[in-house]
Amino acid sequence: MNAEVKWIEGLSFLGQSQSGHSIVMDGNGGEKAPSPMEMVLMAAGGCSSVDVVDGLKSANQEVTACVAKLSSERRETAPKLFTYINIHFEVTGNNLDSTIVEKVTADSLQKYCSVCLMLGEGVKMTHSWEIVSA
Numbered sequence: 001m002n003a004e005v006k007w008i009e010g011l012s013f014l015g016q017s018q019s020g021h022s023i024v025m026d027g028n029g030g031e032k033a034p035s036p037m038e039m040v041l042m043a044a045g046g047c048s049s050v051d052v053v054d055g056l057k058s059a060n061q062e063v064t065a066c067v068a069k070l071s072s073e074r075r076e077t078a079p080k081l082f083t084y085i086n087i088h089f090e091v092t093g094n095n096l097d098s099t100i101v102e103k104v105t106a107d108s109l110q111k112y113c114s115v116c117l118m119l120g121e122g123v124k125m126t127h128s129w130e131i132v133s134a
Contacts, residue, residue, distance in 0.1 A: 015039075037074070040119070041085065045070045047115040048087055048108040048127075055104030056093070064134060065092035082123045087116075089129040096131050105129045 002018045011027030024033035034042065045068035056063040066089060073084040089105050109116045109127050116125055 037080070037082070040082070040115075041070050041072055044085060044113070044115045044119060045087060048105075048113040049089075051108035051112045052089055052091065052104050055107065056091070056096070056100065059097075059100045059104070061096050061100055062094035063091060063096065064094065065132070066090070082119065084124045084126075085119065086126045086128065089127065090132045091129060092132045092134050094134070098131060101129055101131060 004016045005025070006014045006016070008014055008024070012032055013025045013027070014022055015025055016022045023039070025036050025039060026033040027035065029035055030038055049066050049068045052068075053063055053066050056066075069088045069090065071086050071088070072082050074080045074082050087109070089101075091101055091105075105127050109120070109125055111117075119125060
């Protein structure tokens with residue numbers, strides 16, 4: 001996998017993926033676009049959500065929505081690394097089995113999500129979940 005990041009102006013940068021997609025990043029704390037650290041946080045939520053939805057579908061669960069709400073803490077001094085990240089999954093569906101929801105959310109962070117596993121080497125990663133009524 002390859003990517004390229006080009007400086008646009010000020011502290012704005014254009015990231016271009018190998019698959020041909022582009023995204024603007026802002027080094028001014030998210031003034032004009034997501035900051036690189038916000039992108040990392042969103043990547044963790046996106047990667048783990050793929051695992052949760054796929055896991056529920058594979059278990060024949062009728063999932064209709066999944067929202068990952070991420071909260072984090074960072075060091076106050078540079079480098080301002082993440083020290084803690086929690087992903088709270090709000091899962092909606094028909095007759096969802098709470099045991100299966102619990103398992104797929106845990107398995108994502110502990111076994112499958114590449115981003116979370118990579119971050120978990122230096123960040124305390126936790127998760128929580130709830131089944132939301134449709």
